[in-house]
Amino acid sequence: MREIRSYKYDDKSPRQVYKVYKLTISSHVTIRYPIVFIHGGAWRDPANTCDDFDKLVTFVEQLLNTGGPTKEFELFSVDYRLSPGVKHPMHMLDVMEALSSIGKRHHIDEVTFCGHSVGSTLITQILENEGTVCPRVKRAIFLDGIYDIPLMLKEYPEYQGFVSEAFEGPDYNRSNMISACSANDSVKSVYGKLESITIIHSTKDELLSLKQPERFYSWLLTAGVEKDLIDRHYCDYGKHNDVYQSPEVAKVLVLKEFS
Secondary structure (H helix, E strand, O other), rough: OOOOEEEEOOOOOOOOOEEEEEEEOOOOOOOOOOEEEEEEOOOOOOOOHHHHHHHHHHHHHHHHHOOOOEEEEEEEEEOOOOOOOOOOOOOHHHHHHHHHHHHHHHHHOOOEEEEEHHHHHHHHHHHHHHHHHHEEEEEEEOOOOOHOOOOOHHHOOHHHHHHHOOOOHHHHHHOOOOOOOOHHHHHHHHHHHOEEEEEEOOOOOOOOOOOOHHHHHHHHHOOOHHHHEEEEEEEOOHHHHHHHHHHHHHHHHHHHHEE
């Protein structure tokens, strides 16, 4: 039976909370790291919350509970303050504070990050600032992510509105390494030390084309990240906001993160 609890990690906003899913899974399943989910919503959509991953977590539990002896396992989902109320880097700092709270409260030293859309952007930013992050991020899973913001605006100029709400002026050009066109040893030192990088993107995504994940993939390779560390899944997972509720995506997560 799945138990869900919510915890506050700060008092500045009602959105500064994270959810804990306590799952019942088969005892023979090998657990790598707890997964911490980060929702999307263009940094501003109040409809996107830490509840976004409820269906995905349910599918994961169903796949991992195959009968017989069981054990409990926790997954997490983080909420954060939105624009225009706050701007970069506050979204990132909120998630980092939540991650720290998760580590201390639940005695966790290492995690897998899984982010959807701008949740993927936040993962890149946190990885690139990981010297201040505990628990450590060991694996990263990106769901229909935004990686290179300038490239996205070139392809979708109409997205300038929500980007301008989230960043001061041209700060989005320096929001992460890929947006700043970094491709050097510092990139490899950040992404090359991960155990795995999983890039998932729906071929039916109506908001983001494959240019984003393909740019991210080629950038990682150019920076010297080993190809074997990167796993890509481009399939019909539905529309942009279907991806984080997809049973097929749940199968990929189970394949990558459990055995």
